[in-house]
Amino acid sequence: MNATILPEKTKHYPVLLNEIISIITPQYGGTFIDCTFGQGGYSKKILEYANSKVIALDRDNETSKISSNLKKKFEERFFFENKKFSQIDQLKIKNENIKGIIFDLGYSYTQIKDPEKGLSFDNKGELNMRLGLNSFSAHDAIHRLDQRDLEKIFKFFGEEKDYKRIVKKIINIRKKTTINTESLVKIIESSKKKRNFKIHSATKIFQALRIFVNQEISELIYGLINATKILKPGGTIVVVTFHSLEDKIVKFFFKNFSKNKSVSRYLPKNDKNFKLFKLTNKKPIIPSISEIEKNPQSRSAKLRFAIKKKDIQNFEEEIIKKFDYLLKTENISKKL
16 A cells, blocks of 8 residues: 555655645645655655654555655655554654655555556466565365355455456356466456446556455554543644545545544543544545646545644544444454
């Protein structure tokens, strides 16, 4: 889940960079957490401002080379940890003035095209899809989960209409032979009732597997919860999403907790009605036409942000309950 870029290895295009910088205003100083360091686009821009500091996270250990180069240049102002962003609450930031936390939930071009990661349906060879700090692969899921479990994964994470037909064929074929990336694509294509010429037939199934393998739903939900807990009032959380499921979660989180409402019966009476966030933009910010022309990968991006109003504990109950069906689907992984 890292910054999305154009298919040019020599140039990096962090999505909606100017818009994010205008929201978090690093020119006024402070510490910022880049939760999806990737190619370092956001971190590098923030560090151009002398009074700023960046703490960067990434689960993909292959980003360490880029982070090491940045550390040499900004030894006192840049810090990197190979962590999942759901672990943001484990950072040692007691004396830091955290002004902004950024999540870019896209994949980098280098990740998508890395044959060892096997994230793309254009790749060849064994199914993998692990971004880092994983306990199982797409190969494990496809070959070891039963029909009902695979149907849930494809239905909820891929929003794939033909999920039953696809799973039935997977079950039949895996009895005879090992399924790799190419054969999975063929299975999907041969199972589709209608062809969508706008997107590749395998897009939704590969999305579902990437989400499941990397536990991206719980990562996002607990990343948002823990980021809110460590952020000081007045600080901003910024999230860039790339598909409807991610955006649905972020939209609910920001919108739901920007209303005056009762959150939990377990809270003290004076804390039961509150606004956790202030929203200045109810609708998402999308890339300009000129940005899409430079970076076609950005066309599906949506940016949402919220400003924290006050410190409240035990607010997470509602979002966990809201998306419990997705979290239960992720928990299928315990069978692997």
